[in-house]
Amino acid sequence: MTKFTTSAHALCAAALVSMGATAASAQDEYGDREGWPDSFTVGTASQGGTYFAYGSGWANLVADELGISGGGEVTGGPMQNMALVHTGDAAFGMTTMGPAAESLEGTNPIAPGLEMTGACAMFPMYQTPFSVTALSSSDIASISDIPDGARIGFGPAGSTSDTYFPRMMDTLGVNYERRNGGWSDLGTQLQDGLLDVIAFAAGVPVPAVSQLEVQTDVNIIEFTEEEQAMLLEEFPVSEFEIAADTYSTLEEPARSVSMWNFAIAGCDLPESFVYAVTDIVMSDNERMVNIHRAAESTVPENWDRNQVLMWHPGAARWFMENADADIPDDMIYSSGS
Known part of the structure; x- marks a missing residue:
């Protein structure tokens, strides 16, 4: 009995060491986690649709890789996601370019007159x-x-x-x-x-x-x-x-x-956090395709499909470093602008 208990304690200790090593590895890879949230949500759409399956999938992938709590949230879709991310009620969301443009112009029916400039482009999804x-x-x-x-x-x-x-x-x-x-x-x-x-x-x-x-x-x-x-x-x-x-x-x-559909992030989220999320999603397309077939288009070369939203600086840095993206400075969000 004593021998079994000792072995169990040893296994638990080993598991904790392993978990700690994974977290440390992630921290080493993505730098200081200062300001990172303890959890996050991804605004998707109704259950049974492509948005919910795709969004919940990459939310779970990111949560697992970074060792923080995260998941998809049922919403009314692209228009509401722009509003949720702009207000900070969701860290991330998914939208199409049409609703994104209307939201920036202040013609989103959820909040007419409100220019939703707090939502930034993160990565291309699919058409x-x-x-x-x-x-x-x-x-x-x-x-x-x-x-x-x-x-x-x-x-x-x-x-x-x-x-x-x-x-x-x-x-x-x-x-x-x-x-x-x-x-x-x-x-x-x-x-x-x-x-x-x-x-x-x-x-x-x-x-x-x-x-x-x-x-x-x-x-x-x-x-x-x-x-x-x-x-x-x-x-x-x-x-x-x-x-x-x-x-x-x-x-x-x-x-x-x-x-085109794009993943969006709150513009004021830490640069290193959004860089890490972008890296996890964009670095292994096979994992994304296993989540949903539509992710065949979730590849770095499609970064230029965004002609509407300001880029989050963390996402922009990832695409400039890994996809030779030529993103003008005036298309990258700055809190001082």
């Missing part, structure tokens, strides 16, 4: 394509086929999809009735004939669309070159092709547009 789906039985095979007064589901209220896709439809001359709801619910409504079209901005494949394919025939509708050009001119989006192997319905790539 969110805008995709349109209808039942094959509807004979809607193009944007121009959408009839006047069509019932279109745009995703959760206040989401990137709901914020931008209606405006895009307006630009393309579509007359519609606007409907909102969760991805799966809207997919079911389309199948039941309660909607004519679903228009989602979400990482592909969209699970609701993949499920529809299994149950019925659908049309994945691409934009024409002219329609794509109109959207590129009017909105903060980039050219995108939905790969043919994304959905079984597609026989060739579908022309679309997309909006």
Whole structure:
């Protein structure tokens, strides 16, 4: 009995030494931890979506690597994340470039008139394509086929999809009735004939669309070159092709547009802390892809996809040192500016 107890104590002591060595190693690697928080949260979005899975994954990875408490937090998505990070209610968050631009301009609907300059760019995530789906039985095979007064589901209220896709439809001359709801619910409504079209901005494949394919025939509708050009001119989006192997319905790539997603950090967080977080996420892409397939785009060379937000100085230093990033001084946040 005594021998067992002694062995148990020895094992516990060894574990404590190991934990201490890990913490010391992290401290040695990233320098003085003065001012670092004891815990952190990452603002994501609703459960079941790409943001929640991706954000919770990298939050847990960072927490494990740095030996501090951290995790993802359910939020209303990109607009709310900008507000939470700006006010300091969340250390980190995730946003798309459109909501980021609106938040800086003071037109974020969560706090109209408030210029949310306290949220800084940290690292590139992935692109969110805008995709349109209808039942094959509807004979809607193009944007121009959408009839006047069509019932279109745009995703959760206040989401990137709901914020931008209606405006895009307006630009393309579509007359519609606007409907909102969760991805799966809207997919079911389309199948039941309660909607004519679903228009989602979400990482592909969209699970609701993949499920529809299994149950019925659908049309994945691409934009024409002219329609794509109109959207590129009017909105903060980039050219995108939905790969043919994304959905079984597609026989060739579908022309679309997309909006880049970026991780954001409170601008006043310690430089060494944000440098460490950026380093953990960006230094091993395989780990990130294991968290979510969308992280295939979470690579250093995509640093230049941010043309909107000021860079956090810790993140900017990482990309300049490790990705030869040419970030102008006037795009790097300074507390004195």
